[in-house]
Amino acid sequence: MFEPVMYTGGVYKHGQIAELVEDLGGYILQKNIMQTEVVLLLLVPLEDMAIVEAKTAELLGKLTRAPLTGTEIATVAPTLAYHHLPHLDCDVAEFLRKKGAKTNMVGLARGVGKRICQLSAYERDLINEHDLAVFILGNYEHCIIEKSKKLYEGIEIPIIVTGAPELRTEDVPNATAYVGSFGRILHQMRHSEELRTLDKLADVIGNVLDNVRKEIAKDPPAVAPSRIKKEIEDQVHEIIDSLHPLPITLQINGARVKLPYEEYHEMIENLKFVEGVTLKEVAHVLPSKMRNFILIKAKPKSETGFVI
Amino acid sequence: MEQLETFIVESPDAVGAKTTKILIKDVLADLTLNRVIGRMKVYVDPVQPVFIFTALLRLTTPAxxxxxxxxxxxxxxxxxxxxxxxxxxxxxxxxxxxxxxxxxxxxxxxxxxxxxxxxxxxxxxxxxxxxxxxxEPRQEVLDRLIDAIALRIIPEGFRVRKHELTASHVMFVASEDTLKPEWIQRGKDMLESLRSEENV
Known part of the structure; x- marks a missing residue:
């Protein structure tokens, strides 16, 4: 079991923490250096947390649990017009990013209105590639409920809905969870009350994802996504030249590799692990709906019969 | 004359009315339209669905x-x-x-x-x-006003719209479905009540 954590501290000697985590068998998922500060997203083996905490204290850094680490979340707005952007959507996306998730913003083509809203097949497939979708809806209870009845048709991942009224989750059809006090806000969310609302959203998402993880743990993936990431980084050198943000984006049971599918899918399918298996034996390598990227979904243990 | 002497958002949905009021305030502040609008009344009923926006304007700068x-x-x-x-x-x-x-x-x-x-x-x-x-600063102000109301305040799904825009008042009636004559009448009544307040 790995604990997802975020390390914030000075650039000086931060390499020591990275090396320690690697030596303990953990993974470094992301490294952001901002002038004199560094933010590391780490997966640390649960039993070794104390050692990492001690090292963090020695380096005068800060270690916080980031439950959204290693997940890819879609924040969905009814459209990309002034009505929804930039404030609320960007605030939500940015906040979840701070908590460790990779967020992608999706603006629907015809997502407006309670009667006329639609989700196209492409949009549905694109959203389904993520671990979780946050639908950012508006001010009125009636509209949120009516819209929820049909907008999420075909979406198989957990759906979090946000809006202004304080509704119970049971009242919002098809939603996994509902978070109130949002609504259509046209200013930056920076008051303490608004930040608490964002915290609440992050907590709710954290809980939902923890449940997903528990569900997956019953039939664990044959290969850990962080392991896939490490092997690709070691064996496919072209990934270093990829200028996309997070060239290998982790998901709960897979990864998105930002290389063209046509050219690289064979190379990635035949990736060798030291255990003597290739990647295609433990995971499905699929074309992604996002550009022409590669989507890797780990096969469950029940399908392969072994875990590496 | 003070700015925004009347600023009422009515709706059967109390939370919706409150958030819509904040939203309108934000938009008017963003586009510096606070001084342009004297009195404003808004009615929203998401069940119908209809959105009526009426306001009396105070355009001072001539061409x-x-x-x-x-x-x-x-x-x-x-x-x-x-x-x-x-x-x-x-x-x-x-x-x-x-x-x-x-x-x-x-x-x-x-x-x-x-x-x-x-x-x-x-x-x-x-x-x-x-x-x-x-x-024509007046024209420019009116352009900004239209931007505020039609592109930012009225819910995006409300695509069937009727508007009246003069130098003294503005009225927008918007809905997702065909507009009913009583909604337009309601908008006119709201304008009338704003005018009577102004004349008192």
């Missing part, structure tokens, strides 16, 4: 004409030209653009920073040129 900032006179004796002597330079760029558009670049000559010669028949053009509209 700026050439005679407001320049002396317009006949040019040199015996020549077909009009001489414009600028008293304020603030509008020079807009003025030149407008003159080029109307008379052609080859007929405009700027001899000095403050003197512009236009080669046209002064007897025909002199009076018209004095009244030449250079800038």
């Amino acid at each position: 700026i004409r050439l005679k407001d900032f320049a002396k317009v006179d006949m040019g040199a004796l015996g020549k077909d030209e009009v001489k414009i002597e600028l008293q304020r330079e603030a509008f020079t760029v807009k003025l030149l653009n407008k003159l080029w558009e109307k008379y052609g670049k080859e007929n405009i000559e700027q001899r000095d920073k403050k003197i512009i010669i236009v080669k046209v028949d002064p007897i025909k053009e002199l009076d018209a040129m004095k009244e030449f509209v250079i800038d």
Whole structure:
């Protein structure tokens, strides 16, 4: 079991923490250096947390649990017009990013209105590639409920809905969870009350994802996504030249590799692990709906019969 | 006159009304329209669904004409030209653009920073040129108002719309479905009540 954590501290000697985590068998998922500060997203083996905490204290850094680490979340707005952007959507996306998730913003083509809203097949497939979708809806209870009845048709991942009224989750059809006090806000969310609302959203998402993880743990993936990431980084050198943000984006049971599918899918399918298996034996390598990227979904243990 | 003397958002959905009020405040502040609107009443019913926006406007700045900032006179004796002597330079760029558009670049000559010669028949053009509209701050304010109401305040799904826009008031009725005459009537009644408040 790995604990997802975020390390914030000075650039000086931060390499020591990275090396320690690697030596303990953990993974470094992301490294952001901002002038004199560094933010590391780490997966640390649960039993070794104390050692990492001690090292963090020695380096005068800060270690916080980031439950959204290693997940890819879609924040969905009814459209990309002034009505929804930039404030609320960007605030939500940015906040979840701070908590460790990779967020992608999706603006629907015809997502407006309670009667006329639609989700196209492409949009549905694109959203389904993520671990979780946050639908950012508006001010009125009636509209949120009516819209929820049909907008999420075909979406198989957990759906979090946000809006202004304080509704119970049971009242919002098809939603996994509902978070109130949002609504259509046209200013930056920076008051303490608004930040608490964002915290609440992050907590709710954290809980939902923890449940997903528990569900997956019953039939664990044959290969850990962080392991896939490490092997690709070691064996496919072209990934270093990829200028996309997070060239290998982790998901709960897979990864998105930002290389063209046509050219690289064979190379990635035949990736060798030291255990003597290739990647295609433990995971499905699929074309992604996002550009022409590669989507890797780990096969469950029940399908392969072994875990590496 | 104070700004925003009346600012009411009515709706059967109390939370929705509150958030819509905050939203309208944000938009008006973003587009610096607070001083333009005197009184405002908004009615929203998401079940119907209808959104009615009515407001009384206070547009103060009139159009700026050439005679407001320049002396317009006949040019040199015996020549077909009009001489414009600028008293304020603030509008020079807009003025030149407008003159080029109307008379052609080859007929405009700027001899000095403050003197512009236009080669046209002064007897025909002199009076018209004095009244030449250079800038319309009012139009620009109205454009911003439309931007605020139609593109930011009214819910995006409400695509069937009827509007009335004059220098004194604005009324928008919007819905997802075909507009009903009673909604338009309600908008008119709301405007009427705003007017009666104004006259008290």
